[in-house]
Amino acid sequence: xxxxxxxxxxxxxxxxxxxxxxxxxxxxxxxxxxxxxxxxxxxxxxxxxxxxxxxxxxxxxxxxxxxxxxxxxxxxxxxxxxxxxxxxxxxxxxxxxxxxxxxxxxxxxxxxxx
Amino acid sequence: xxxxxxxxxxxxxxxxxxxxxxxxxxxxxxxxxxxxxxxxxxxxxxxxxxxxxxxxxxxxxxxxxxxxxxxxxxxxxxxxxxxxxxxxxxxxxxxxxxxxxxxxxxxxxxxxx
Numbered sequence: 001x002x003x004x005x006x007x008x009x010x011x012x013x014x015x016x017x018x019x020x021x022x023x024x025x026x027x028x029x030x031x032x033x034x035x036x037x038x039x040x041x042x043x044x045x046x047x048x049x050x051x052x053x054x055x056x057x058x059x060x061x062x063x064x065x066x067x068x069x070x071x072x073x074x075x076x077x078x079x080x081x082x083x084x085x086x087x088x089x090x091x092x093x094x095x096x097x098x099x100x101x102x103x104x105x106x107x108x109x110x111x112x113x114x
Numbered sequence: 115x116x117x118x119x120x121x122x123x124x125x126x127x128x129x130x131x132x133x134x135x136x137x138x139x140x141x142x143x144x145x146x147x148x149x150x151x152x153x154x155x156x157x158x159x160x161x162x163x164x165x166x167x168x169x170x171x172x173x174x175x176x177x178x179x180x181x182x183x184x185x186x187x188x189x190x191x192x193x194x195x196x197x198x199x200x201x202x203x204x205x206x207x208x209x210x211x212x213x214x215x216x217x218x219x220x221x222x223x224x225x226x227x
Contacts, residue, residue, distance in 0.1 A: 032213055043219040044205065044220075049213055088157060090159065102149060102161045103149075103151075103215055105151075105159040
């Protein structure tokens, strides 16, 4: 069966520090991968998605970046965090054709920038 | 443009009452899929249902039912005889010919015992 894991679960970082959140999927190959952010409140904002290794599409310009070094690994990074980067970050995957399958979400990573 | 609107920000009901969560969508795609997800306090989103644009049959699963109407671009979700465990944030989502999933802003449901 397929599983998705992301870590760390909780992170407290000072402003200006770097960030690295990791997400891995097991039990499937060539998934579409997604990073969402949920700020205080509830809306889900799509940050990045990837349809293959090295392919990254950015939905919102900001100081975050994403990389997909391996087929089932998706990394969210920042060189210098801002206060506004605080939030709940969710990684998700779906089968290769997005409009036929549902998204499966990881457990989430809660980031607090102080 | 793709857009999902959940106008109800917060709803409170007393246990055993029925409650309907509204979802209105916009899309230019002729083929698309609609989804509902549940986000309990733990934070992880749980998939509830997927409907494609060619299937307007209503669906019932236990206490949950979904009403899909293309004429009004709506995909509403009803919980019958609500329970405290139904308390969560519920998201409606849309995907079309692209690879993006578009989510509404969510409806926070509180079921009061």
